[in-house]
Each structure stands twice: as C-alpha cells, then as structure tokens.
Amino acid sequence: MSAASVRIEGLTKVFYDDSRGEVRAVDDVHVECASGEILGLLGANGAGKTTTLRMLSTVLTPTGGCAWVMGHELREAPQDVRLSIGFYSASTALYPKITPRETLRFFARVNRYPPDRVEERVELLIDRFGLSEYADSRVEKLSSGMKQKVSIARTLAHDPPVLIFDEPTVALDVLNALELREIIGQLRDDGKAIIFSTHVMSEAEQLCDRIAIIHNGRILACDTLDGLRGVTGKHYLEEIFVHFARDSEA
Amino acid sequence: MTLRGGSKLGIDRQVLTIYAHELRSAFRERNIVIYSIVLPVVMYPLLLWAIFAGIQFVQGQTDRLESRVVLVGLPEVHRALADSLEEKDGVELVPWEDSQDAAVSAIAAGRLDVLVEFAAPDSNGVALPNNFTVRLYYNEARDRSSGARARVEEVLTDYRDAWLDRERKDLGVSDTAWDDFGIVLKNVASPDEVVRFLLALIIPTLMIITVALAAFYPAVDATAGERERSTWETMMTVAASRATVATAKYLYVATFGTVGGLLNLVALGLSLRWILAPLGGSTEELASAGIPLSAFPVIALGTALLALFVAAIMLVLAAFARTFKEGQSMITPFYILLILPSMFMQDPDMEFSMLLASIPVLNIILLIREAIMGVYHMPQIAVTFLSQILFVAASIGFAQWVLRNEGVYMGTHEGGLGSFLKGWFSSRASSS
Numbered sequence: 001m002s003a004a005s006v007r008i009e010g011l012t013k014v015f016y017d018d019s020r021g022e023v024r025a026v027d028d029v030h031v032e033c034a035s036g037e038i039l040g041l042l043g044a045n046g047a048g049k050t051t052t053l054r055m056l057s058t059v060l061t062p063t064g065g066c067a068w069v070m071g072h073e074l075r076e077a078p079q080d081v082r083l084s085i086g087f088y089s090a091s092t093a094l095y096p097k098i099t100p101r102e103t104l105r106f107f108a109r110v111n112r113y114p115p116d117r118v119e120e121r122v123e124l125l126i127d128r129f130g131l132s133e134y135a136d137s138r139v140e141k142l143s144s145g146m147k148q149k150v151s152i153a154r155t156l157a158h159d160p161p162v163l164i165f166d167e168p169t170v171a172l173d174v175l176n177a178l179e180l181r182e183i184i185g186q187l188r189d190d191g192k193a194i195i196f197s198t199h200v201m202s203e204a205e206q207l208c209d210r211i212a213i214i215h216n217g218r219i220l221a222c223d224t225l226d227g228l229r230g231v232t233g234k235h236y237l238e239e240i241f242v243h244f245a246r247d248s249e250a
Numbered sequence: 251m252t253l254r255g256g257s258k259l260g261i262d263r264q265v266l267t268i269y270a271h272e273l274r275s276a277f278r279e280r281n282i283v284i285y286s287i288v289l290p291v292v293m294y295p296l297l298l299w300a301i302f303a304g305i306q307f308v309q310g311q312t313d314r315l316e317s318r319v320v321l322v323g324l325p326e327v328h329r330a331l332a333d334s335l336e337e338k339d340g341v342e343l344v345p346w347e348d349s350q351d352a353a354v355s356a357i358a359a360g361r362l363d364v365l366v367e368f369a370a371p372d373s374n375g376v377a378l379p380n381n382f383t384v385r386l387y388y389n390e391a392r393d394r395s396s397g398a399r400a401r402v403e404e405v406l407t408d409y410r411d412a413w414l415d416r417e418r419k420d421l422g423v424s425d426t427a428w429d430d431f432g433i434v435l436k437n438v439a440s441p442d443e444v445v446r447f448l449l450a451l452i453i454p455t456l457m458i459i460t461v462a463l464a465a466f467y468p469a470v471d472a473t474a475g476e477r478e479r480s481t482w483e484t485m486m487t488v489a490a491s492r493a494t495v496a497t498a499k500y501l502y503v504a505t506f507g508t509v510g511g512l513l514n515l516v517a518l519g520l521s522l523r524w525i526l527a528p529l530g531g532s533t534e535e536l537a538s539a540g541i542p543l544s545a546f547p548v549i550a551l552g553t554a555l556l557a558l559f560v561a562a563i564m565l566v567l568a569a570f571a572r573t574f575k576e577g578q579s580m581i582t583p584f585y586i587l588l589i590l591p592s593m594f595m596q597d598p599d600m601e602f603s604m605l606l607a608s609i610p611v612l613n614i615i616l617l618i619r620e621a622i623m624g625v626y627h628m629p630q631i632a633v634t635f636l637s638q639i640l641f642v643a644a645s646i647g648f649a650q651w652v653l654r655n656e657g658v659y660m661g662t663h664e665g666g667l668g669s670f671l672k673g674w675f676s677s678r679a680s681s682s
Contacts, residue, residue: 090480
C-alpha cells in the first residue's frame with residue numbers, strides 16, 4: 001500500500017444502458033494524490049470526472065479496479081472512506097430549512113467527529129468562513145455566496161484529511177469562484193489531499209500541483225504542468241489537453 | 251475498524267443524528283406540519299362539528315316547514331281524526347278538489363307532502379264496524395315529505411289506539427285480555443353500545459386515512475424531496491452506512507405516521523366529550539357514549555403498528571421517485587389500496603377470525619373495531635400483533651435492500667418498484 005492519501009488502481013465503471021448497451025464511463029484509471037497536494041482532474045463534459053469522484057466517495061460502486069483513501073479500500077470499508085473525505089459538488093446541496101450552525105453540527109456529528117469537540121469545531125468553521133452574522137438564519141434565506149461558504153464548511157465539518165471538489169466553481173460568478181479557489185489553496189496549505197475536477201483550463205493551471213487529463217473515461221496523462229509541457233512541447237494547458245485528446249482518438 | 255468516536259453505540263448515534271435532523275427539517279416544512287400534525291388534530295372536531303351542526307341545521311329547517319296534507323275518503327264517523335290533524339303543530343290540511351292521481355303527482359313534484367287515503371278494511375278487519383284502512387302517499391326523496399309522513403303517522407297511531415280502546419270496551423274485552431295482545435319492543439343494546447357500534451364502523455377507516463396521510467408527505471420528502479433539493483447525494487457521502495440512512499429515514503416517516511394516528515385518537519376522545527356534548531338534542535346519547543378506556547392502549551398500539559407498516563411501504567415506493575410529484579403519484583395507488591379494505595370491513599357481521607388476524611391492515615381495522623365495542627379476542631389480538639411485527643420487520647428489510655441499490659439511491663433507475671423487481675428477477679435468472 002502506498003503512502004499517498006489517495007491511491008487509485010485500475011478503477012473502472014461500466015453502466016448498462018438500454019439504448020447504448022455497455023458504456024465504460026471510467027476505464028482503468030490509475031492516479032495518486034498526496035497530503036498537501038491538489039490533483040486536478042481535467043476533462044471535457046462527459047469525460048468521466050464525476051463518475052470517478054463518485055466512486056472515490058463511495059456513492060457509486062466500481063465495476064473493476066481498486067482505490068484506497070487513507071489506507072481504506074472503497075469496497076471493503078466504505079464508511080471509513082467516507083469518514084476520511086469531504087465531498088463537494090454542485091449536486092451536494094444544503095438542507096434549506098436548517099441554519100448553517102445546525103448544518104455544521106449535523107455533519108460533524110454524523111461523520112463521527114468527537115462529540116465533546118463538535119461545538120468547538122462548529123464555532124471554528126463559523127469564524128473561519130465569516131458566517132457569524134448568518135449562523136442562525138435558515139440556509140434558504142442566504143445568498144448564493146454565503147451558501148457556497150456554508151457548503152465548503154459543511155465539507156470540512158469533520159476535519160477530513162482528503163477533500164474532493166467536483167467542478168465546484170461551475171455555477172459560481174467570477175468573484176465567488178476566485179474566493180473558492182483561494183479557500184482550496186489554503187486547505188492545501190493545511191495539509192489536505194485535494195482532488196479537484198474541472199473543465200476550465202485556467203482554473204487547473206492556477207490551482208493544481210499535478211494535472212490528470214481524463215478523456216473518454218481514461219487518464220491520458222498525469223504530471224505537473226511543467227512536466228506536461230515537457231512531454232508535449234506545448235505551453236498552454238488548452239493546447240496540451242487538445243494534444244492528448246486528439247492523440248487518443250487517432 | 252478505526253472509527254473516530256466510533257463504537258457499537260456510534261451506529262445507533264448516527265441513526266439518531268440523522269433521525270433528529272430529518273425531524274428538525276420536517277417541523278419547519280409547512281406541508282408536513284399541516285398534513286401530519288394539524289390535520290389529524292382538527293379532523294375529528296371539524297368533521298364531527300360539521301356533521302352534527304349540518305344535521306341539526308337540516309332538521310331545524312325541516313321542522314319549521316308546514317306539512318301540507320290532503321285527506322281523501324275520510325268516513326264521517328272519523329271526522330275527529332281530521333280535527334286531530336288540524337290541531338297537530340306544523341300540519342296544514344289542504345282542501346283538494348282534483349283527482350287522487352293529481353295529488354300523488356303533486357307530492358312527487360313537491361307541491362304537497364302527504365296524501366291520506368281512507369279505504370275499506372281488508373277481509374280481517376270487516377268484523378269491526380266503521381273500521382278502515384289508511385294508505386299514506388309520500389315522497390321519501392324529500393325531507394319535507396318524510397317529515398310530514400312522520401307527523402301524520404303519529405296522529406294516526408294515537409287516533410287508532412284511542413279508537414280501538416273504545417271499540418274493545420264496547421265489545422266487552424277486559425283490560426287484562428286486551429293487554430295480552432300488546433307488543434312490547436325491548437332493545438337489548440344500551441344507547442352506549444349503539445353509539446359504539448357506529449363509531450366502530452367509522453373510526454378504523456378514519457384512522458387508516460390519518461396514518462397514511464401523516465406518513466405520506468414525510469415519505470416523499472425523505473426520498474424524492476431530497477433528490478429534488480439535491481441533498482440526496484450530500485446524505486450519501488456521510489460516514490454512515492446505507493442501512494443506517496434508510497433506518498433513520500424510516501423511523502422519521504414512521505414517527506409522523508404514528509404521531510398523526512395518535513393525535514387523531516386523542517382528538518377523537520376530546521371531540522366526543524367537548525364538541526358533541528354542547529350540541530345536545532339528538533346527539534346527547536352520542537356525546538355521553540365513551541369508548542371504553544381499556545380500548546385506548548389497544549387502539550394506540552394498533553395505530554403504531556399500522557404506521558410502522560405503512561411507513562416502510564411508502565418509503566420503498568417513494569424511493570424510486572426523482573421529484574415530489576413523481577413520489578406523490580407513486581404512493582397514491584398504495585394509499586387507495588390501504589383505504590379499500592376498510593370499506594369492505596364495514597359489514598358489522600364480519601368476524602375477526604384467525605385468518606383475518608394474520609392479514610396486515612385488515613387485522614388492525616378489526617382490532618380497533620372490536621376494541622371500541624369493548625370486545626377483546628385475545629388469540630386474535632396476539633396473532634394480529636405478531637403478524638404485524640413480522641410484516642413490519644420484512645418491510646423494513648425490504649426497504650433497506652431497495653435503498654442499498656445503486657440505481658435506486660442514485661435515482662438512475664427508470665420506473666417504479668414493479669420494473670425494479672422485474673429487472674432484479676431477470677438479472678438473477680440470466681446469472682444463474
């Protein structure tokens with residue numbers, strides 16, 4: 001077993017569709033992510049990013065391959081895996097009828113944060129994300145920017161070592177997206193292992209320590225931006241991505 | 251397994267945490283509060299008040315109306331009968347020159363209320379001089395006509411009794427001999443029992459409606475509602491097993507079903523005492539009729555078991571829905587199916603057999619019906635509880651199995667429970 005916080009080996013997901021038959025949404029993916037590192041999963045829509053991350057968060061069961069999160073294998077110890085991750089995506093919304101404080105308390109408790117330290121953790125997150133003024137208002141009353149902050153705080157409620165962000169900026173305006181990227185950068189500095197999926201090249205360039213290019217369910221390359229530049233001889237990530245994508249289809 | 255803060259108790263704590271979270275959200279959801287809490291509480295008071303106030307209003311309206319009565323062929327010797335009718339409050343004798351058929355048509359059209367036709371007595375009655383037969387024509391479809399018939403009948407009966415009394419004295423029949431021919435009706439049921447019998451026909455049906463209604467919204471909210479709000483995937487990523495999440499959601503739905511049913515029971519008790527009593531009059535007997543105290547624990551337990559069963563099935567059905575609307579349409583057939591047996595059970599002679607005691611829902615209906623009547627068949631009660639517990643356990647297991655399926659919890663399965671089971675059986679068949 002590797003020392004990496006996240007290790008994926010040959011992860012595969014096959015769906016059965018009445019009209020299309022067998023669909024390999026994710027095909028033999030190998031990738032790793034260490035603590036204090038942001039691994040970018042870069043791919044077009046439908047490339048397999050979300051399916052990979054859903055398998056990693058145990059929402060979906062892999063058809064083949066293995067993956068370990070903090071040493072826990074997905075299928076053998078799914079609850080331990082979920083305990084070790086914080087999962088954030090556009091499809092993981094907040095409960096509208098409860099307050100941010102209640103939200104953080106609930107997610108800390110349900111993710112088995114030590115009960116005697118839950119309140120302390122909740123206050124820390126409220127302070128860190130500047131939620132004090134709205135901590136006791138219902139989530140449904142908050143602005144989208146505030147909801148986003150609560151959502152990230154919710155992801156961190158149980159202080160997980162691994163964070164998964166599935167296209168987190170997709171529905172955000174420029175300023176909120178920038179703020180979110182800054183927060184993710186800080187979390188890396190806190191020593192979290194972060195897997196970040198996006199189809200926005202500039203975002204991957206700015207934020208990720210290493211970038212895995214995923215296309216048609218397969219990882220085509222995984223390296224630092226400089227490493228990818230060296231292999232392809234291209235400078236811009238968009239050119240690099242197109243290079244690999246065309247190569248794979250040739 | 252190195253679960254932080256985890257222990258064997260930790261699993262229970264997770265169920266309770268999710269359960270409390272579901273309840274907190276639900277109590278802030280207007281529809282759930284209205285349908286699961288408010289409606290069961292106000293249903294009986296409103297329903298009973300509306301029914302009895304309505305009956306009294308209609309009775310009052312009818313009582314105030316004059317009864318238009320036509321006499322045809324009244325023998326001169328019985329002229330006193332016409333006088334008695336005229337003296338009767340609310341009766342107006344209408345002079346009628348037209349034919350008898352025209353009078354009957356007028357009754358059908360609502361222009362007259364009763365036609366009293368005097369005819370010769372039949373062969374048994376000719377022995378008595380001046381005897382006669384009376385035919386009353388009235389319209390059962392009209393309250394005014396029915397009321398008029400009752401008024402005329404009362405006067406006729408009094409007149410007949412007095413006339414027969416005079417005649418028998420003239421014929422020398424003694425009081426003792428005359429009394430020997432009397433008919434005395436004796437109802438062995440007390441007014442309380444009659445009322446309980448009526449309540450026993452109504453309450454089980456209302457109880458099922460209430461429990462199903464109270465569980466309906468929470469079941470849809472806990473599944474399709476979560477998907478619609480995009481919180482379902484959030485819940486799927488928490489460090490709890492699918493079974494834990496399913497159990498907590500199940501308990502949440504069952505709680506609302508049970509609370510709705512029990513609140514309904516309390517509201518019923520209070521309604522009988524405080525809503526019906528002040529109405530008085532013809533409802534006095536009903537107001538004084540108490541459901542035996544011993545029935546309440548049995549009804550409460552039956553209601554809880556019913557709610558546990560209904561909650562599990564509703565949760566399974568709603569699990570396939572992706573939107574609130576889909577959830578409602580998937581549960582509605584089950585809702586109707588639940589109410590149907592209670593309609594068939596309205597037959598008062600239906601016996602609470604061991605076979606019926608083993609059939610869920612039906613057994614609870616019969617159990618509640620008998621408890622209200624103050625009847626307790628212990629073997630049947632035991633079988634009912636046992637059967638209900640088994641069905642509840644099986645339903646929970648089934649709900650957990652269904653909710654563990656990836657297609658179901660991700661909402662990617664097309665169709666409902668039927669297509670899911672069909673797919674499962676065909677995949678089993680192909681793999682073997």
